[in-house]
Amino acid sequence: MISLFNELMISSLSPPSVATLPPSLQPPNNRNVSILVYIPKHLRFALEVMPGSRKYVFTPGARAEILAKLYSSFFGNHPGLFVPSASSGAGGGAAAGKVPQNMLLSEYQALNGKEDTVVVPGRPCSYIFKKGECCFRCKDCSLDDSCVLCAKCFHATDHSDHNVSFFIAQQPGGTCDCGDEEAWRQPLSCPHHPPLPYPEEIAEVFSAGPRVASRPQPRDIPPVQNYPLRVPVPDDLRAMMHRTIGFVLDYILDTMDYSPDEPGPPLHESDLRLQPTADPMTKDQYCVIVWNDDKHCYDELIKMLGDLTNRTREEAVEVIQRIDDYGREIVDMNTNVPKLYEMAMSIAQIDLGVTIRRAYDTFCEQVVSVLIEWLADLTRCRIGTDALVIKEIIAAELLSPRRKEMGYPINTRSPLYINDPSPTRIDALFLYHTRLWKKPRLHMKEVYAAAASLSKNHKLAIAGHFANVYHRIVDSYLLIDRDAETSIKYFALQLFTAPSVAAHIVKNHNLISRLLNMISSFFTNQISEKHIQYQTSYTGPLDVESFPFKSKRFMPVFSDLRYLCHTEPVQEMIVRNKDFIVQFSKICQLFMCVNPSKRAVMNHVEFETDAWISVFNVTLSLSRVIKSFGEAYAKATPTQLVTALKHVVHSILLTVTLQDDRLDKTKYSPTTFHRVQFGGKEYQIVEFDVLEGWVSFHHSLHWLLAELLKHTQLLSQGALREAGYEDLRAVFFEMANEQAILTIVDFPLRVLSMIAQIRTGLWVRNGFAIRGQLLHYRDYMLRELCYDQDLYILQTSLVLLNPNTVLITILDRFNLLSYFSGTLTHPTFEPQQLSSMVEELLYILIALLTEDSHANRMSVDQSVKREIIHALAMDVG
Missing domain, CATH: 2.10.110.30 (Cysteine Rich Protein)
Known part of the structure; x- marks a missing residue:
């Protein structure tokens, strides 16, 4: 075996002939078998023996050797197509057909003047x-x-x-x-x-049914058309490039099969030897690896490393800098397992990412880092003038399944094999992104971006595979990943914002429905073994103190949903398919009346929780999606808009009347009505006292209803009559009587009354938390998402109902009926507070009667001009 190692280590870096291969790697007795088939096996064997031959220590020399073998295999018998001779360019000193040691191909090509100069439409x-x-x-x-x-x-x-x-x-x-x-x-x-002077053609596979369009094969994706800088590529070179890149991707996956999903030492020292390993010798030589972290300061880490590893401050600073630059670093390696385990546990105690793994596996992971860097560099390389062919080959190999003839063992630990018996390489790489560290993660994102930019067909194919595993990516992002900044989840930003991609993945991958299910399952805490368990239904109030609400990572998931709903083709799907409004209403129902508050009368609140901050973050993220979702109905027909309005109204009534068990029944009671006298007339209105009842700032279903009502210009009298209605009132009264509509309107009205009371000083015993909620709710940057929506619901009620009934309801909710009936004292309000409440009521009435930007469908320019005039008028005063 030693002689075989030496034979491979000192062999020429040019593609070996059959005779120079070790006997175990030579082809069978068939002289016609192409040598191309055996090159990756030769390369694989060289990489497999490298950890032992280098004593598990990865050096710049090891990197140079890997790059040399990669280029040797990749170039095949045609190195001159990639690398100019030493005398032809600025890279003097390099042998013809070889890239200088420790230099990447794109760097060498740039040094020799291979840059884009031709404009290609x-x-x-x-x-x-x-x-x-x-x-x-x-x-x-x-x-x-x-x-x-x-x-x-x-x-x-x-x-x-x-x-x-x-x-x-x-x-x-x-x-x-x-x-x-x-x-x-x-x-x-x-x-x-x-x-282009003509539109790009979309491959036929994307026009097929969802079963076909969701899993395109490389053969389904045509090469980039009408590219004028093409150069002829010999068939044997093309085959060599395919096999080399395929081998590299398989080697990466084979290695990452054994890597942990998240850094952390095992619970017991004895468990170290039970860790999965690719080491055929299972040698007890281990490495302690510290991972990048955004929680700890430099000084803390420098002191810790100095104490645990006896490094000087200068040495510790150098290690910390490498961890920050590359994402992780080996801090110790030896065979003293108890010592290494104790070190790892000490590091883990301060919640710093640390792993302790066999030196063989760690060396292989360092090889993976070089391979990924090499792949990323290839996306910047060319053959002659052709800057696309290499990227096309990379894309084709990414979209291909792992090659079983390469001899890799199927690792049943991999989560891929649970759901997909034949995953493509890109599927696996997306899921294994969490197992990588900072530098290779960024390089892999470059590879994906380069492949997706080839053509619209390539982007659709890659987006489809991303959508296939999106739920698993979100699992890792929300529950596992320590380095969220480099998460592959953010690749969604480059994909979901393209209208054609958004339409493709919504149509063929049902992504909006899956996203809504993810959000519902996550916030109802359906989490087990670091996976979100998707459920079909959930009843009962949400626990705002649970982990999902405290997590700060959910907002980009809402953003992904908003990107999809913002694109025009998806908006057209939303209005055509009633299922979308049904599913989205269920999500809004989930957050209805979350985290309600009750006025503290006698004693101050003993413990002020900051859960309200998390709740506002969630509901405001949802309200941005509501805005995009509601904007879709500008493209609706009158019948589609009426259908959506009726469904949302029905959903609100189910919730506020406590029929669907969404609200906490210990805090909310069934709606009751009472009769009041005012101005010589009797009115029947909702009975509720904001001074004594529970009130929430969050009414997401009402916000959705407000967005839909902003498109009532579509409901002209003629359009409504064609749909079977006399006017907008008839749409509402078909499924709800006056009392039901008053019940709907009462919930946002309660919030406006509570705001007036807080501003008046009636909720001071509730502490800073209630004041903070008020400031967020009315903040000028956020008010259009919640406060303005509640006002608009109240404005709409003045159209749907008798305005006198609505006005009496407002007076009753503000506890000012008696005041406007002639009684100038109040059992709860002090004289100054009573005057303040009257002022707050006047402010609401002025807003209801004069804030007509939505009702008049003002343009953005008109609304901005109006706001500027109001702001200047107030400054003059």
Whole structure:
């Protein structure tokens, strides 16, 4: 075996002939078998023996050796197509057909002048931003806030008098959207990326049924059409590139099969030897690895490393810097298992990510890091003038299944095999992203971005695979991943915001329904073994003190849903298919009246919880989705809008009348009515006292109803008559009488009354928490999501019901009926408080009667002009 190791280690780095392969790797007695089939096995064997031959110590020399073997295999018999001779460029000193040691191919090609100089119509920029680079955004031109430009494209296009902003990229991976016709409201006329004179053709597979369109094969994705810089690629070279890249991807997956999902030492020292390993010798040599962390300061980590590993401060600083740059670092390696385990447990006690694993597996993971870096670099390389062929091969291999003839053992630990017996490589890589660390994660995102930017077909295919495993990605993001900034979940931003992609994954992958189910299951705490267990129904109030509400990671999941609902083709699906409004109403029902408050009368609240902050974060995230969802109904027919209105009204009534068990029945009672006298007339209105009852700031179903009511311009008298209704009142009164509508309106009215009481000083014993909720609810940045919606529901009630009845209800809820009947004292309000409540009521009435921007369908410009006038008028006073 030793002689075999030496034979491989000193062998030439050029592609071996059959005769030079070890006997175990030589082909059978068939002289016609292509040597191409055996190159990856030779490469695999070299990588498998490398950990032992290098004593498990990964050095720059090991990296250089890996790169040399990769390029040797990848170039095949045609290195001259990739690497110019030493005398032809600036890279003097390199042998012909070889990349200089410790240099990547793209660096060497750039050094020898291989850069894009030809403008190709229809090719997007797709420049991948590096950390620290400037990104530009134009709100006038872009479809949404996710569309950005690199400096080159921004300065080449005209944005005079536009609303432009810029920011610094905090992490690499984002791409320039110039040249992507779906990203812009109007043509940018960038001279570097002119559009195609004809639309890009979509592959037939994406027009097939969901079963076919959801799992396209590489053969279904055509190469990029009409690319003028193509060069002929020999068949044997193409086959070599496919097999080398396929092998590299399989090696990455084989290694990551044995890696843990999250860093952490085992509970007992004896469990170390039970950890899965790829080491055939199962040698008891272990490494302690510290992972990147955003919770601890440098000084704390430097002191800890110095105490545990006897490093000097300078050495500890160097280690910490490598952890920050690369995502993790080996801090110790030896055979003294008890000592290593004690060290790992000491590190874990301060909640710092740490693993203790066999040195063989750790070395293989370091090899994986080099392989991923090599793949990312290939996306920047070319063959001659062709900058696409290598990326096309990478994309094809990503979309292919793992090759079983490569000899890898199917690891039943992998979660992939539970749900999918034949996952593609990209499926597995998406799920194993959590097992990687910072640097390889960022490189993999570059690979995905480069593959997706090839063509619309490639983007649809990759988006489909991402959607297939999206629920598992969300599991890892919400429950496992320690480094959320580099999570693959954020790749959704580049995919879900493209209208064609959004339409594809909603239609063929049912992603909106799945997302709503995820949100429902997560916030009802249906979590087991680090997985969200999807349930079909849930009753009862939510526990706002549970982990899901305290997690800060749920907001990007709501953002993904909002991106999907914001695109035009998805909005058309929403209004056409009633299932969407039904499913979305259930989510809104889930958060109805969450975290209610009751006025403390005699004693101060003993313990002020900060759960209200988490609740506001959740419901405001939901309200942004509600806004996008409601905007879809601007495209609805009168019948579709009426159907949606009726369903939402029905859902509200089920909740507020306690028929669906959503509300806490220890705090909410069935609605009752009482008769009141005012102005010589008798009115029957809802009986409720805000001074004594429970009131919540959060009425998500009412916010959804308000969004739908903003499109009632579609319900002209003629359109309503065609649908069988005389007017808007008839739509509501078909399924609800006056008392039911008063019940619906009463819940947002209670919030307005509670706000008046808080501002008057009647809730001081409830502490700072209630004041904080008030400030958020009425904050000028957030009020359009909640406060303005509640006001609009009240305005609508003045149209649907007798205005006198609504006005009496408002007076009753503000506890001012007796005051306006002539009684100038109040049993609860002090004189100053009574005057303040009257002022608050006057403010509400003025808003109801004069705030007509929604009712009159004002444009954005008109609304802004109106707000500026109001602000200036107040300043003059």
